[in-house]
Amino acid sequence: MSNALWTPDPERVAATAMTAFRHLACERSGTELADYEALWRWSIDDRAAFWSLLWEFCGVVASKTADDVLIDGDAMPGARWFTGARLNHAENLLRRRDDAEAIVCWRENGTRSAMTFAELYDSVAALRAWLEAKGVGEGDRVAGFLPNLPETIAAMLATASLGAVWTSCSPDFGTRGVLDRFGQIEPKALICADGYFYGGKTFDSRPRVAEILAELPSVEAVVVVSYVEDAPDISGLRDAVSWNAATSAVPSGDIPFAQVAFDHPLFIMYSSGTTGAPKCIVHGHGGTLLQHLKEHRLHCDLSADDRLFYFSTCGWMMWNWQVSGLAIGATLMLYEGNPAHPGPEILWDFVEKEKITIFGTSAKYLSAMEKAGVKPRESHDLSAVRLLMSTGSPLTHESYDYIYRDVKQDMQLSSISGGTDIVSCFVLGNPVLPVYKGEIQSRGLGMAVEVFGDDGKALPAGEKGELVCTRAFPSMPVGFWNDPDGAKYHAAYFDTFPNIWRHGDWSVVTPSGGMVIYGRSDAVLNPGGVRIGTAEIYRQVEQFDAILESLCIGQDWDDDVRVVLFVVMRPGHELTDDLIAAIRLKIRTNASPRHMPSKVIAVADIPRTRSNKISELAVRDIVHGRQVKNTEALANPDALKLYENLEALKS
Numbered sequence: 001m002s003n004a005l006w007t008p009d010p011e012r013v014a015a016t017a018m019t020a021f022r023h024l025a026c027e028r029s030g031t032e033l034a035d036y037e038a039l040w041r042w043s044i045d046d047r048a049a050f051w052s053l054l055w056e057f058c059g060v061v062a063s064k065t066a067d068d069v070l071i072d073g074d075a076m077p078g079a080r081w082f083t084g085a086r087l088n089h090a091e092n093l094l095r096r097r098d099d100a101e102a103i104v105c106w107r108e109n110g111t112r113s114a115m116t117f118a119e120l121y122d123s124v125a126a127l128r129a130w131l132e133a134k135g136v137g138e139g140d141r142v143a144g145f146l147p148n149l150p151e152t153i154a155a156m157l158a159t160a161s162l163g164a165v166w167t168s169c170s171p172d173f174g175t176r177g178v179l180d181r182f183g184q185i186e187p188k189a190l191i192c193a194d195g196y197f198y199g200g201k202t203f204d205s206r207p208r209v210a211e212i213l214a215e216l217p218s219v220e221a222v223v224v225v226s227y228v229e230d231a232p233d234i235s236g237l238r239d240a241v242s243w244n245a246a247t248s249a250v251p252s253g254d255i256p257f258a259q260v261a262f263d264h265p266l267f268i269m270y271s272s273g274t275t276g277a278p279k280c281i282v283h284g285h286g287g288t289l290l291q292h293l294k295e296h297r298l299h300c301d302l303s304a305d306d307r308l309f310y311f312s313t314c315g316w317m318m319w320n321w322q323v324s325g326l327a328i329g330a331t332l333m334l335y336e337g338n339p340a341h342p343g344p345e346i347l348w349d350f351v352e353k354e355k356i357t358i359f360g361t362s363a364k365y366l367s368a369m370e371k372a373g374v375k376p377r378e379s380h381d382l383s384a385v386r387l388l389m390s391t392g393s394p395l396t397h398e399s400y401d402y403i404y405r406d407v408k409q410d411m412q413l414s415s416i417s418g419g420t421d422i423v424s425c426f427v428l429g430n431p432v433l434p435v436y437k438g439e440i441q442s443r444g445l446g447m448a449v450e451v452f453g454d455d456g457k458a459l460p461a462g463e464k465g466e467l468v469c470t471r472a473f474p475s476m477p478v479g480f481w482n483d484p485d486g487a488k489y490h491a492a493y494f495d496t497f498p499n500i501w502r503h504g505d506w507s508v509v510t511p512s513g514g515m516v517i518y519g520r521s522d523a524v525l526n527p528g529g530v531r532i533g534t535a536e537i538y539r540q541v542e543q544f545d546a547i548l549e550s551l552c553i554g555q556d557w558d559d560d561v562r563v564v565l566f567v568v569m570r571p572g573h574e575l576t577d578d579l580i581a582a583i584r585l586k587i588r589t590n591a592s593p594r595h596m597p598s599k600v601i602a603v604a605d606i607p608r609t610r611s612n613k614i615s616e617l618a619v620r621d622i623v624h625g626r627q628v629k630n631t632e633a634l635a636n637p638d639a640l641k642l643y644e645n646l647e648a649l650k651s
Contacts, residue, residue, distance in 0.1 A: 004434035005404050006412060013432045018298045021057055028053060036432055036442060037513055044448040044471055047073060051081070051290060051446060051474060058293040058327075061095065062087035063259045076499045077489065079472035081262055082286055088257040089266050089285040090124070090160035093326040096304070097121050101331050103150040104307075106350050108197045108337025115150045117329075123151075125255050126247035127158040127223070134221040136188050138163035138258055141268065143187035143219075144314060145169055145178060145209065147196040148336045151225045151243055152314050153323055155191045160266055160285070163258035164188075167268040170315035171196045171203070174590040175211045177536065180277050181270050185481055186218035193225040194232035199338045202228050210236055262286030263478050267320060271420045278536070279488065280481030283423045291424040291475035292324035294445060300358060300387060300414070301431040304329030310360030310389065311339055311347065317420045318360065318391065344369060348376045355384040362392035363415075364528045366399045367559045375406040382408050389414045389429065393526055394517050396559050400437045415440045417505065417517050421493070422475050426467065426503065427515045439514035446473055449515070451507050456497045459509075466521060467505040468497060476501075519561075525554040526561045527594060534616060537595055540586045541565065546573035547583075551606045552597065553620040555649060564623070564649065565597035568606060575602040601648050605639040619643050 013019055022039045026032060029049060033039045043050040048069040067084030094117075096102070102117040115123070136142060142159040146152040146168065159166040167185060169178050171193065182190075190213070195204045213219055222240040226232055234240045263284040270278040296302040308325045309332075312318040325332055333356050339347050351359055369376075376382060388403060388411055395415040403413055414429020417440060426449050430442040443449040448471035450458045459465045480489045496502040506521040519526075525534065534552040541550045548568040554561040565583070569575055580600045587595045607615045618628045622643045631637040 002437050004436055005400060006410075006435040008412070008432060008434075016301045016431045017303075018301065018430070018432050021054075021298055024057065025050070025053060036430060040443060040445055043445040047446060047471065047473075054290060054294055054298075054446075055082075058290075058297055060087065060289065060293070061092050066262070073472060074499075076472045076501060077476060077486065077494065079476075081474045083262070085262045085286065086259040087262065087286060087289075088161060088163070088259060089289050090157040091255075091257040092289055093157060093324065094121050094124060094161075094255070095327070096329045102326065103153060103332045103334060104354060105148075105150055105334040105336060106354075107335075108200075108341055108346075113150065115154075120150070120154060120157075120326075121255070122250045123154040123247055124157045124161060126250045127154060128161050128255060129249065129251050130223075130246040131158060131164070131189060131221070132162060134189065136162060136164050136221070138260065139265070140164045140189075141167060141185050141187040142189045142191065143167050143169075143182050143185075145171055145173075145190065145192040145205070145212070146225065146314055147171055147193055147227060148312065148314055148319065148334050149193070149225065149227065150334070151193075152191075153326075153332070154247075155223075156323065161255055161257050163260045163264060165265045165268055165282075167270075168314045168319075169270075170313035170592070171205050172198065172313075173315065173592050174588070175208050176539070176590040177592055178208070178212050179215055180536070180539075181280070182212070182216060184277060184280050185268050187216065188218060189221040189223070190216070190219045191223045191225070193227040194234070195228035197228065197337050199341050204228070206232070206234070206236060213238055260285055262474075265478055267423065268481055269317060269320070269420045269423065279492065281420060282478040282481055283475065284478045287474035287476065287478075288320075288423055289324070289327065291422070291473070292321060293327060295321075295424060295428060296325055296328050296330075298445060299425075299428050299430060299442075300389075302328045302330055302358070306330045306357045307333050307355060307384075308358045308360075309333035309335070309351070309356045310358075311335055311362070311365065312360075317423050320423055322360070339365060340368070344372045344374050345376075345379065348374070348380045348382075351376075351382060351385060352380045357384050358387045358389065359385055360389035360391075362528065363390050363395045363399060364393060364560050366390060366403065367396065370399065370402040370406070377406050377408055382411075385411055387412045387414060387429070387431075389416060391416045392528065393560060394519060395438075397438045398559070400435075417515075418444075419503070421477065421503070422473075424475050426469060427517070433514075434512075436510070436512055436514060439510050439512065439516055441514050443513070443515065448473075451509050452497060452500070452502075456500070461509045461511050464506060464508045464518065466496070467503045467507040467515075467517065469501040469503070519556070525552070525563055527554065527563055528560060536591050537563070537565065537587060537597070540590050541567065541583055543586070544579070544583065546570050546579060549606060549614075551603075551614050551616060551619060553616055553623060555599075555620075555623055557598075562598040563596065564599045564601065566601050566603045566606065566619070566643075568604065569602055575600065599648060601646065603642050605636065605642060607637065607639040608635050623649060 064086040066082035071080040096117040103115045225243045266285045267283045310322040416428040418425035427440045451465040506518045
């Protein structure tokens with residue numbers, strides 16, 4: 001084991017919520033839980049006791065407590081949590097109503113805005129009343145096509161307060177990418193903005209919103225946030241009103257929060273695989289709340305004094321995660337725009353001037369800062385920062401060195417990993433444990449995380465295999481949208497190892513009890529920490545008449561993943577520079593900028609399985625110099641030779 005890069009001092013450990021919770025767990029369980037490892041073991045061995053105690057410790061607001069904490073706990077999926085309980089996610093996030101800052105937002109155009117807890121409550125109350133007047137109620141979907149603004153948070157909370165279901169896409173998605181998502185869930189209301197700023201440019205969202213509305217007949221009400229213009233013309237958008245008009249009348253009294261079941265749908269989030277449309281993952285009120293409370297209060301030691309920042313868009317689960325910090329009473333810090341515009345110092349300016357205490361970003365961002373020669377330790381006052389968080393892709397050893405050398409020494413570094421599938425983490429930071437280079441500090445409380453070999457058995461520390469979770473937990477999806485028999489849900493996680501959640505990460509448990517994740521073990525692409533399904537690329541590429549078919553992989557490159565697109569040309573056609581440019585533009589326009597391939601290469605054939613499915617995993621292994629284990633499963637294994645040692649992929 002290497003020497004620790006950071007170790008919390010005893011006084012700091014003693015003052016954490018994690019330590020207070022461990023002492024309470026000892027008292028209630030009558031068990032000596034001497035350290036975190038013992039606490040973690042208890043949390044997975046007696047899950048009902050753990051999650052019930054967490055509910056109490058975090059003061060969950062509910063109109064009715066549970067009749068049973070856990071029923072059918074051995075079923076995965078199928079376990080039922082806190083049956084009979086009635087609560088509301090938004091009510092738990094809106095406990096604080098004073099004049100302190102709830103949300104602070106910096107925008108790329110240089111403007112700053114803030115919203116107090118009282119103002120946030122009033123904004124939610126007003127929009128809730130307007131949505132209710134438009135017929136939005138329990139179970140209806142409300143979609144956000146919005147930048148990362150205070151209004152976006154208010155819209156989500158208003159939706160949740162009604163018992164309606166919130167879903168969102170970042171505004172840089174093209175029309176087709178939005179419709180592939182919202183078209184499946186048929187929203188009743190759409191909240192959007194007139195546009196957004198990025199990289200010094202202004203983008204008008206209204207033409208795409210009009211196209212989206214034309215193909216979403218389910219939408220009966222539209223609210224437009226004025227962002228790039230003070231008074232934008234929204235006459236071209238059917239059934240649209242301005243945000244100011246929708247929230248002008250604030251009801252008196254308290255919000256009548258809908259009291260819903262623990263597993264009542266709260267969020268619909270999207271995760272794309274290699275085939276078909278994006279999967280619509282449904283998360284519930286109670287499971288999301290409990291999991292986030294655990295991660296914020298215990299694993300981040302979050303308090304009402306903290307100023308919590310995670311660079312994100314509202315299309316990434318980290319946005320949902322950050323917003324839940326309101327349940328602790330923390331101040332949310334938002335940045336909307338390009339994190340390197342007008343220069344790489346902008347987020348560090350944000351941290352310094354706003355005295356941010358928890359700074360979250362992606363591994364790729366930190367790597368880019370290092371390569372750009374940015375040394376915040378020398379240029380900025382980061383004395384307020386006590387925790388730096390990273391996710392999206394594995395954090396390299398070099399990035400650990402960079403952070404403690406050039407960012408700040410006396411600071412916890414938390415690499416975290418989980419995903420959209422659980423809207424939270426399997427493995428994450430821990431304020432009572434040391435930080436070792438290249439390692440995620442700990443497995444999360446209540447998360448029975450192990451590493452399995454191909455035989456479905458747990459591997460000892462130090463051996464690489466599949467990250468799995470062997471016991472049910474509350475933030476498992478309620479299900480997938482339009483999956484009445486649960487077949488898609490089961491196939492996504494439970495087909496490999498029966499009754500075991502397989503997450504698709506190639507991992508190892510370390511001797512210290514931490515974890516190292518080496519990347520995805522499936523074919524989902526992950527450039528810049530943004531998960532991309534190849535089907536979304538194929539849908540655009542194969543509209544070109546000159547292209548017969550295509551295959552896409554992620555190539556490990558420059559501490560990240562780059563998208564590589566292989567195309568089979570129709571006879572008589574060539575892959576020209578003009579065609580490559582057209583392909584990239586189409587993908588950028590109709591999917592998102594993150595989907596654009598770094599390399600486009602013509603090939604003569606694509607390997608297929610005997611069931612006629614293209615074999616992305618086999619190609620990815622060949623490109624990375626790894627042996628393909630099961631060539632017998634391929635109908636045309638000789639095609640793999642076309643992908644060996646390609647010069648185009650060496651630069």
